[in-house]
Amino acid sequence: MLKRILLVLAFVVGASTPALALDPENTLYLDLKNGRVVIELLPQVAPKTVARMKELARQGFFDGTPIHRVIPGFMAQMGDPTGTGTGGSGQNLQAEFSTLRHERGTVSMARAASLDSADSQFFICFAPAPFLDGKYTIWGRVVDGMQFVDRIKAGTEEDNGTVLLPDHIKTVKVAADVQ
Numbered sequence: 001m002l003k004r005i006l007l008v009l010a011f012v013v014g015a016s017t018p019a020l021a022l023d024p025e026n027t028l029y030l031d032l033k034n035g036r037v038v039i040e041l042l043p044q045v046a047p048k049t050v051a052r053m054k055e056l057a058r059q060g061f062f063d064g065t066p067i068h069r070v071i072p073g074f075m076a077q078m079g080d081p082t083g084t085g086t087g088g089s090g091q092n093l094q095a096e097f098s099t100l101r102h103e104r105g106t107v108s109m110a111r112a113a114s115l116d117s118a119d120s121q122f123f124i125c126f127a128p129a130p131f132l133d134g135k136y137t138i139w140g141r142v143v144d145g146m147q148f149v150d151r152i153k154a155g156t157e158e159d160n161g162t163v164l165l166p167d168h169i170k171t172v173k174v175a176a177d178v179q
Contacts, residue, residue: 088119107140
């Protein structure tokens with residue numbers, strides 16, 4: 001009987017812990033006013049994009065930038081230091097399309113009409129957006145803190161999600177760099 005209880009207890013404890021711990025070098029902490037969002041990076045899917053996003057995070061590029069476009073039920077867009085939707089870091093990235101789907105919590109690059117026009121702007125999906133699949137570079141996924149993404153101040157569909165007096169990113173850090 002004791003063996004059976006211990007076996008059940010071991011199973012319950014094992015089932016409640018993550019199967020794999022996140023790699024700190026491939027994890028971003030996106031700190032918002034309401035809390036921390038943990039993003040698992042996907043270097044096996046978009047290696048150049050992941051490398052650039054880590055580089056920008058380490059430079060503090062995203063810190064204090066507005067979350068300028070938020071469409072309820074669709075996505076929250078950020079990463080433009082001007083807050084206009086036209087700014088960036090000045091370095092376009094080659095598209096790295098994949099077969100991954102835009103699901104709730106997907107982190108993907110924003111871009112202009114040109115396939116290779118992504119720069120520093122990215123978005124997080126609130127819900128599945130299959131019409132984006134294969135057309136935007138997916139480079140991460142929210143693994144914790146999606147409730148904080150849900151609380152970002154929204155714009156309206158009529159204004160294409162433009163947010164007046166938007167929320168701002170506090171910081172974006174590579175987990176390996178956080179003490």
